[in-house]
Amino acid sequence: MRKILSFIVFVALISVNPTLAQVSVGDVVTLKERHLHIPAHPAPGDSQVPFRFASESQATILDLDNATSWVRIEGTDTSGNVATGWITQKYIAEVLDTDVVVNEPLAWCPPKGSPDPHPSGRLRIASWNLGNLHRSDGESIFGDSVKRDPVDYERIKCYIRLFDPDVLAVQEVDGEVALSRVVDADVYDLHVSSRGSGSTGMQNTGFAYKNGLTVAEQPDFSELDTSGGLRHGTRLDVSHNGQTVRALVVPTRHVSAGRP
Numbered sequence: 001m002r003k004i005l006s007f008i009v010f011v012a013l014i015s016v017n018p019t020l021a022q023v024s025v026g027d028v029v030t031l032k033e034r035h036l037h038i039p040a041h042p043a044p045g046d047s048q049v050p051f052r053f054a055s056e057s058q059a060t061i062l063d064l065d066n067a068t069s070w071v072r073i074e075g076t077d078t079s080g081n082v083a084t085g086w087i088t089q090k091y092i093a094e095v096l097d098t099d100v101v102v103n104e105p106l107a108w109c110p111p112k113g114s115p116d117p118h119p120s121g122r123l124r125i126a127s128w129n130l131g132n133l134h135r136s137d138g139e140s141i142f143g144d145s146v147k148r149d150p151v152d153y154e155r156i157k158c159y160i161r162l163f164d165p166d167v168l169a170v171q172e173v174d175g176e177v178a179l180s181r182v183v184d185a186d187v188y189d190l191h192v193s194s195r196g197s198g199s200t201g202m203q204n205t206g207f208a209y210k211n212g213l214t215v216a217e218q219p220d221f222s223e224l225d226t227s228g229g230l231r232h233g234t235r236l237d238v239s240h241n242g243q244t245v246r247a248l249v250v251p252t253r254h255v256s257a258g259r260p
Helices: 002-015 098-103 150-163 175-180 198-202
Strands: 028-031 038-040 051-053 058-065 070-076 082-087 092-095 125-133 167-173 188-192 204-210 214-221 233-240 243-249
Touching: 038 082, 051 070, 051 082, 125 150, 125 175, 125 243, 167 175, 167 243, 175 188, 175 204, 188 214, 188 233, 204 233, 204 243
Parallel strands: 125 167
Antiparallel strands: 028 058, 028 092, 038 051, 058 070, 070 082, 167 204, 188 204, 214 233, 233 243
């Protein structure tokens, strides 16, 4: 009887200490299914929960705290925005094979849209801070900013196809080269602000607009640049249905890079 009781206690002990997934910085992971979603924290060991990551979504490991085994991830929050935060490893369901993730076709991706404005006659304008969108794979504008693989650029392009704006205003793009990677060249023309020096010159504002629109690109809006080193706003005039829409996109400050 004593042997049986000892065996039962042993099983109970190991059942409450599950093995954590072995993760490294740069890994792509799937988060666990959870009705309350995945709590995100501002720092390792911090009990505050400013937001939650979406249950069963994918995320990228940005940092690992060896003292607590907590990880900082970039993923999708419950509002559908890209966000970064710290989680405990118990919420990681699996580490994905990066080669499979990169080469896997985006089956949900819509086909290319029309270069002409929407047939409803309404001019559809959207804005997206693309969060340090570098022109090159695996590179970051700042040391701690996101690094993107080829599939990440394709995924952004798919989202743009999904909401199919006539005019898309963007922030934090590494010039026209970076912006051209996330839009269809035979659907959109580009207009990006002039480049400054250093990392500031790699965080431009700009527009992608349908080829079929009548657009007059305007000089940069530089009045916000009071120090000589700040980013410029980008301007263009869109003539549509007998009216002219004057559009201006300016640099924005945000809590979490990449939030639309």
